[in-house]
Amino acid sequence: MRLFEALEKIKKEALISFHMPGHKNGRLIGEALANPLAIDITEIPGADHLHEAHDCIAETEQSIAEFYGAAQSKLLVGGSTAGILSMILGTTRRGEVLLLNRNAHLSAYNAVQLGELEPVYLLPKLERRLGIPLGFDLETFKRLIEAHPEAKACLLTYPTYEGVCYSIREMIEICHDKGIVVLVDEAHGAHLKLNDAGPSSALDLGADVVVQSFHKTLPAMTQVACLHIGKKNILSERQLNALIWHLRALQSSSPSYVLMASADLMLSVIERDGVQKTKEMVENIRWFYDETAELKTLGFRRFADGDPGKLLLEISREYYERGDWDGFRVSSILREKYGIQSEYETERMCLFMAGLANEKKDFETLASALIEMDKKILSVEKARRAGVLEGENLSPTYELVLPQRVLSxxxxxxxxxxxxxxxxxxxxxxxxxxxxxxxxxxxxxxxxxxxxxxxxxxxxxxxxxxxxx
Ligand SMILES: Cc1ncc(COP(=O)(O)O)c(C=O)c1O
CATH class of the missing domain: 3.90.100.10 (Orn/Lys/Arg decarboxylase, C-terminal domain)
Structure with a gap:
């Protein structure tokens, strides 16, 4: 089957989306974008130019900067990937040291390779049962900075994919004391600004450059992202110019107007109702946790400083070890039997991404599916799964290992x-x-x-x- 047919088939499933993108199958911006081909134009008069913006695109970027409290915001059509490559390559030169968390996205590693940089890794603390990275030990971080005063920039992933936030303000201060520029991959945090009760955006905590994927957690189309320059940034003029140059060099010279328009529509939605919709979402999630509190074979893991929009379902140890359950099975039953799509799964967990576009009925369907699945498993006896050791890191995603680097x-x-x-x-x-x-x-x-x-x-x-x- 070829692509279009496969997509049509998925469309017919009318899945309830707890995954990316954040418009959850067209909600909140779908009506205005019902005929995307009519605005799929190029740089004709009146349409401005992304890479030399002075008119309508510049006005949109200015509104984004005002909303987020940035000195400057640049729309990205190549996802956070384009922003991460540009901010690293723009703020460093060949052979210079980049500090980065080992659990950085591939784009940061690609920047290291392209820029022939010297990476110095910061290891995250690990939640061993789930195998997911947490925050960083501040004393270790300080020692790393002391040991590398020559570092030019530090890249931090915040929040993590699983929504974990940590003491990034202190880390930014430690770097700034040494004149090290702080670059934040906030691909999963474009919505943090909307929730006063939750963790703050690194942009509000003093980061120099912050990249956000609008498409991941807000109602924008896939690939739409943004790079913000912080108001109190310590970038040199050369670094800022080089960063902007890389944005032009690494992105298409024909950026999609449909994608850019979706960012503008998203901005209108969050300017108008973002805070209210976030309150409703948090309320729905509270309801959802109460509703699923009695699950026995499954349970939700919550982190003190976590993004409330990331729902981390953990397979109870006993049922995992007995071979009754694993994250892949949970996810495929949800898809096949209940029409619910999760974001990703490992043996021990299943991640659901909730967003402003999720409605109460989505949470109700997910809750009742999990309750039903839980009851069914409780009534089934299965053989114990052999070879599962206490404390073993079972995740296919992270390992607490820093291999020896022999060559760049x-x-x-x-x-x-x-x-x-x-x-x-x-x-x-x-x-x-x-x-x-x-x-x-x-x-x-x-x-x-x-x-x-x-x-x-x-x-x-x-x-x-x-x-x-
Ligand atoms: C932490 C993190 N950073 C960056 C990216 C890249 O973002 P994009 O898909 O917008 O290019 C991802 C993508 O999954 C990610 O998880």
Whole structure:
């Protein structure tokens, strides 16, 4: 089956969306965008030009900057990916040190490779049962900064894919004390501004450059994102100019007006009702947690400083170990039997992304599906799953391992390689990335020696892996 037919088939399923994009199948902006081809134009008079904006696009960007409290905001049609590449490549020069959290998105690793930068990794704390990254230890961070006074920029992912927030204000201050520019991948946080009761946006906490995917958590079309320059940024003029140059160089010279229009429509929605709709969403989520509080085989994990829009369903240990349940099964039953699509799943969990566009009935359907599934599992007896160890990290997404870096990613990518069966790769030097997707966070980077602790992950992702000859 080809693409269009496959999409039509999915459309007919009329799925309840707890995944990206944030318009949840066209809600909130769908009516205005009902005939997208009519506005699929190019840079004709009256339509302005993204890369030299002075008219309607400039006005939209100005309104975005005012709404978010930025010195300047630039619309992106290449997703946060384009913004992350540009902010890293714009603020660093070849051979310079970039501090970055090891759980950074692939785009940050690509920037390191393209810019031939020296990466210094900051390891996150890990929630071992779920295998997801949390925040950072501030003392360790301080020591890392002390050890690398030559670093030019620090990239932080905030919130994490799973919605975990942490003490980023303090981290920004620590960097600024040393003149290090702070770049924040806030791809999952464009909506934080709308909720006073929740974690703040890094833009309000002093970050220099912040990139947000509007399409992930707000009602905008896929690929629509934004790069904000902070009001008190410490960028040099050269860095700012280089950053803007990279935005032009890395994005299409024919940016889609449909995508850009969806950002403008999204802005109108959040200017008008964003705060109210967020309150309703938080209220619906509270109701949802009360409703599902008695689940036995499943349960929701909540983090003190978490984004309320990320609902993290954990498979209860006993039922996981007995082989009754895993995240993949939960997700496929939800899709096949109840028409509900989650964002992503691992063996131990299933992530649901709620947004302003989700209505109360979506939460009701999800709650009753989970309650029904829970009852069914309770009535079934299954054999114990063998080999599950207490505390074992079961997630296919993250490992608490920092492999030895033998060559830079750029050097390794240019070196002769061979493919070997993944089972035989321990001790070899990787010539390619290993990136479980989602969430698109590399666990192995070209140039790193493959440790035996990563073998299970490599085998899960690939039958063969390219290694240096
Ligand atoms: C943490 C994080 N940063 C950046 C990105 C890239 O964003 P985009 O899809 O808008 O290019 C993603 C995508 O999933 C992500 O999860």
């Amino acid at each position: 990613a750029a050097e390794a990518a240019a070196a002769p390689f061979e493919a070997v069966p993944s089972a035989d790769c321990v001790g070899r030097i990787a010539a390619e990335y290993v990136i479980p997707y989602p969430p698109g966070i590399p666990v192995l980077v070209p140039g790193e020696r493959i440790p035996d602790t990563l073998i299970a992950t490599v085998k899960r992702e690939k039958n063969e892996i390219k290694v240096l000859r």
